[in-house]
Amino acid sequence: MMASDDVLRGQVRRAMGRVPVPTLDLSAVQARAAAPRARRPHLTRTWMVGAAAMVALALGAPVLARSVPDLYHVVISALHLTVVAREPGGQTLAQSAQGFRYTIGPARCKGAGPCGISIETSARTVSLAQAERDAAGWGFRVIPPAGLPTGAHLVAIREPGPMPGQPNQVWFQLRTASGGQFTIQEIGPPHVVWQGTVTTWVQDGTQIVISNGNRVLTAAQRNAIRSAMLARQPVPAVSAGPARGRAGPIARP
């Protein structure tokens, strides 16, 4: 027997009413409202590729002779943009003199605005100074989110492992000239292969809100990371998904 329209209405309303609604994360909404909007990200990527080619041509044959990772480097340093979304599977961009291999990613540029960036290392341990040297050597320059102070620079912070005997954790932070800091991005306990996580944070007193890169992770992922960071616990490994630039597994050195 065919269900009447009223019955159908009731069924649909009951079904929709049973959809569990998460709590509204007002800080995330505010951060999204403050963040620049990417209207055509696919065109942005196209533009990036074109811009990279133009830069390569402008710089001449020596650049063309370089490897693909170096070309990325050129894009970063010459255009002052961070890395565009990278194909899954991981791309080793640099190898330090000590044999530590680093992977940049994932990142997703939003128009001409800021990009998130994460750095992973396959090294079991890496000294703070070494990490700083390596990062600076690649010319990392990450444009801060709109409305925030410019002049950010990347520093690495080494912290003891969460448990005695565990390797140190190395964190990269972006610090601004004003003393505020944002973009706390784990590279994880170095013995763990972290999947790409890119998040930009603004730390304001005790509250950390997401300011940029918030489209890269899902809301639940961001919440999990934020909770862990606020509790000063290891940030959970999450995957932003390959389409959004996932840093794939990288081999141990």
Add this chain to the structure above:
Amino acid sequence: MEGNGTMPADLALIRRAQAGEPGALHSLLEGAWPDAYRVAWSVLGDPRRAEDAAQEALARVMQSIGSLRRPELFRAWLLRIVTHEAWRELRRHSRERPAAPETLPACPAPTPLAAEERLDLEAALAALGPAHRLPLVLHYYSELSSAEIGAVLGIPAATVRFRLATARQRLRQLLEGPRPEGEAARLDATLGGVRR
């Protein structure tokens, strides 16, 4: 407006939000959140992506509330933004590769009431596809008229009515049991022809 009128108390709240009162804006967003989330969910069928789309929509509301000329149309305006963001997310997702498995805990399970009915309904709704599920949800859940749904979706009211009729027919069939193969093929072809 068919059941979509904005209450005077809501109107006052909207006007206060438009005047730049933060508390009013937050209350307005809090109140709009369940509808925004559920409508986004009806398009995307994924809790986390629905949350992203709904958050994005509320962010747009937050940015543009001052430009809303007719506060009494707030709800339709909100749903239009939500729908736009959800479709945008859906299109973006369709261009992208499937996401890798995530390690985070899944969304909380729905309440264990009327499990059989719930499964039937949810399966039937899910089987409709977003192009038909959304008008159905906007009509039955959000109580919008065909014209209002058309305004929200940016399609003619007649198209809305056609999709609603198709969706109703399909939903009834799905709820009442398996269809004959020939009819299933014909219906699928019909649905395919009007799918966005």
